[in-house]
Amino acid sequence: MLKIAKNSLKLSANSCLNPIRQISLSSALNLKRIEKTEDKTTNTITIEGKYIDPKETFGTGVLDLTGQCYQDTDEAVRPCAFCELEKRDIKVQYTDVLVLRQFLTENGQILPRKVSGLCKKQQKKLIVLTKQAKHAGLILNLQPTLLDGTKPSADHSKRFKYLKWNTYFDDYETMKRNKKFL
């Protein structure tokens, strides 16, 4: 029964792609997180999707790149953030750490294209930029947890042999022209 309840919740998440919603257990609003609670006295398990306010977690609002508010438009209309910046001659590089961290989780995991809304060309660029930033030791905060439950230290001087010294890379555009990637 539990598995069926979970799958039905997931179906509602996927239903946003389809125009016709087949199953809906809760109203569609914001980000959700599934939470499970147990009452041992009555032997009941309740599973519910709790909404998260994005303004509480993130703090600041979104840049209006197209002059439109994102909340009014549909998901399919959302523009690619990197492509909109490239129209204004702003090319994101691996040293722009404050931009890159928005596309990563706390474990340093790259968010899927469905979430970030990037196009396929720019997603390929983001993979290279994060790989460079991790190799250069710029985002050592964001690392996966070890099996002990502890996180590896963010100090770059304690890294393995050749990784502890500073490294730099060329721009992404020049590397692509020369066909030399790490």
Add this chain to the structure above:
Amino acid sequence: MAFNRVKQWTTFARVWYLFDAKWQDPIISGRVLSKYLLGKNKPIYSVGSDCGDYVVVINSKEIALKDDLWRTYNYFHHTGYAKGATYTPAWEYHENDPTRIIKNCTKNALPPKIYRNSLLSRLLVFPDDKVPKDVIKNITDQIQPSMTPPKRLTEFSEDEIQNFPRLFEWPKEFIIDDLKGENNQTVKII
């Protein structure tokens, strides 16, 4: 004219330059430093004239190499006997003596003549920013670095990170636990 005599002293006097090697490529900065050691930045330069300047390099420990060069680049040495060849990688070479790579790169940029060692004696390299007082009091000018050092995420303050504008809005209905993998039991947004 009393000034002409003083002008000649100042043109042939040696100037002391400061160079910050933090996040700088030693191969590129070696070409720059060799011009100052030879005196090619002066209009009175000729091959025979000994008009080079002093250069003081600080923070040579925080030098930066390109791509994967710390692992791949090897320094070669041969003792002269059979089986006497040794290859030391650049990260090990830098660990033993952090002032050695930038000295070697400026040596390669200079012309291979006899006066090369006398020019290199005017190059003073320090691993940290701790420089003795006898050296600091002579410094009058600075060499501009070519590359701008990047900033790590740990060096930013929390207010600086939170006030930076976001580039995309999260989709209206998305379950965060879908991102959960086999090893990652918890998913946190930042």
